[in-house]
Amino acid sequence: MKSTLAIALIFIASTAAANEVDTRRILPLTEHQRDHVLTEMRALLSGTQNILDALSKEDMTAVAREARSLGIGMAHKGEDHLKAVLPKEFIQMGMSVHKAFDQIATDAESMKDTQHTVRQLSKAMQTCNACHAGYQIRLKEHSTGRETQSSHHQHQHQH
Ligand code: HEC
Numbered sequence: 001m002k003s004t005l006a007i008a009l010i011f012i013a014s015t016a017a018a019n020e021v022d023t024r025r026i027l028p029l030t031e032h033q034r035d036h037v038l039t040e041m042r043a044l045l046s047g048t049q050n051i052l053d054a055l056s057k058e059d060m061t062a063v064a065r066e067a068r069s070l071g072i073g074m075a076h077k078g079e080d081h082l083k084a085v086l087p088k089e090f091i092q093m094g095m096s097v098h099k100a101f102d103q104i105a106t107d108a109e110s111m112k113d114t115q116h117t118v119r120q121l122s123k124a125m126q127t128c129n130a131c132h133a134g135y136q137i138r139l140k141e142h143s144t145g146r147e148t149q150s151s152h153h154q155h156q157h158q159h
Pocket of ligand 1: 093097125131
C-alpha cells in the first residue's frame with residue numbers, strides 16, 4: 001500500500017516537473033565559455049567516480065591523488081575570462097567545491113579513513129546539487145555562430 005502511494009506521488013511530481021519551465025537562473029555564456037564550464041563539470045564527475053573507485057579498493061593514495069586533481073589547482077586553469085561573467089555566488093560555490101576536494105586529499109593522506117572520506121565526499125556533493133538547482137547555462141544571443149556564416153563555406157579538402 002505504502003509503495004503504491006509512493007509511486008503515485010513520484011508520478012505526480014514528475015508530471016508536474018515536465019509541465020514546468022526551467023526557472024533556474026540563467027548564465028548567458030558564449031559557446032566557448034559554455035564549453036569551458038561543461039568540460040570542467042565532466043572532469044568533476046569523472047574525478048568523483050575515480051575517487052569512489054579508489055575508495056572501494058581502500059587505496060587512499062589514489063583517493064588523495066584524484067581528489068587533489070579536483071582541488072583549487074583545477075580552478076586556476078585559464079578561468080579569468082569566466083570570472084568576469086559569472087555571478088559572485090556562483091564562483092564562490094565553485095571554489096568551495098574545489099576547496100572541499102583539497103581537504104579530502106589532505107585528510108586521505110593523513111588519516112587514511114575511508115568512512116571519513118565518504119562523509120566528506122557526500123557533503124561536497126551537496127554543493128554540486130545546490131548549484132545545479134540554482135543555475136542553467138544559455139548561449140548568448142550573439143554567439144550562435146550566425147555572424148561567421150562565411151566560415152561555413154570553407155570546406156577545404158586537403159590531404
Ligand atoms: C558553482 C556551480 C556548480 C557546481 C558547484 C557544480 N556544477 Fe555541475 N554544472 C553547473 C551548471 C550551471 C551546469 C549546466 C547546467 C545546465 O545548463 O542545465 C552544470 C553541468 C554539469 C554536468 C553536465 C556536463 C555536460 O557536459 O553537459 C555535470 C556532469 C556536472 N555539472 C557535474 C558536477 C559535479 C559532479 C559537481 C560537484 C562535484 C558539480 N557539477 C558542481 C554548475 C555547477
